[in-house]
Amino acid sequence: GAVVSQHPSRVICKSGTSVKIECRSLDFQATTMFWYRQFPKKSLMLMATSNEGSKATYEQGVEKDKFLINHASLTLSTLTVTSAHPEDSSFYICSARDRPGRVTGSSYEQYFGPGTRLTVT
Amino acid sequence: AQTVTQSQPEMSVQEAETVTLSCTYDTSESDYYLFWYKQPPSRQMILVIRQEAYKQQNATENRFSVNFQKAAKSFSLKISDSQLGDAAMYFCALIQGAQKLVFGQGTRLTINP
Numbered sequence: 001g002a003v004v005s006q007h008p009s010r011v012i013c014k015s016g017t018s019v020k021i022e023c024r025s026l027d028f029q030a031t032t033m034f035w036y037r038q039f040p041k042k043s044l045m046l047m048a049t050s051n052e053g054s055k056a057t058y059e060q061g062v063e064k065d066k067f068l069i070n071h072a073s074l075t076l077s078t079l080t081v082t083s084a085h086p087e088d089s090s091f092y093i094c095s096a097r098d099r100p101g102r103v104t105g106s107s108y109e110q111y112f113g114p115g116t117r118l119t120v121t
Numbered sequence: 122a123q124t125v126t127q128s129q130p131e132m133s134v135q136e137a138e139t140v141t142l143s144c145t146y147d148t149s150e151s152d153y154y155l156f157w158y159k160q161p162p163s164r165q166m167i168l169v170i171r172q173e174a175y176k177q178q179n180a181t182e183n184r185f186s187v188n189f190q191k192a193a194k195s196f197s198l199k200i201s202d203s204q205l206g207d208a209a210m211y212f213c214a215l216i217q218g219a220q221k222l223v224f225g226q227g228t229r230l231t232i233n234p
Binding site for chain 1: 154156163164165166168171218224225
């Protein structure tokens with residue numbers, strides 16, 4: 001249980017175009033989803049937190065208009081990188097937290113997707 | 122603010138030996154959770170072990186165990202009988218309440234055959 005998928009796993013796009021990354025919780029309802037960015041050999045950097053049905057909360061320094069996050073349902077969140085540039089190339093990881101009170105595990109535990117490698121040419 | 126510090130950027134160990142990865146943290150809360158995550162070359166984040174701060178007993182999962190020193194705010198990971206598949210980046214992380222997960226800088230573990 002507690003599986004999170006991401007699609008696509010890899011994407012290459014041209015500079016100036018937009019790309020959408022999907023994050024899905026497959027076997028649980030995710031009240032909250034998180035989007036991280038990871039540079040090579042570095043730690044995960046939280047970009048934003050999204051709660052189902054409400055606007056995402058962005059971390060300081062993250063451009064809201066560039067990184068659009070939508071959490072329209074309890075199983076799906078999307079990250080859209082708008083007008084992508086080469087400096088947006090990175091590894092993007094999502095995670096999901098289930099409803100508080102789930103029987104197994106901590107209600108604080110996050111389940112991670114496999115990540116998406118974005119390359120902007 | 123919460124912080125997590127991993128002071129060992131890289132560690133290496135001989136196969137079948139034991140290695141300990143260090144982690145210190147800072148938080149003003151008394152109720153929190155600590156985690157060790159493994160990130161192999163596939164880059165999938167895998168939860169290795171979890172420790173609830175209110176529990177004094179150190180968590181153990183097969184070959185993985187922690188040394189949780191709450192007063193010292195230390196949370197080290199011991200890997201016994203190291204295997205080639207243990208080679209990965211290891212991240213220490215802290216969460217309190219419904220807040221965000223705070224990660225350390227990571228430690229790259231190499232297993233020498």
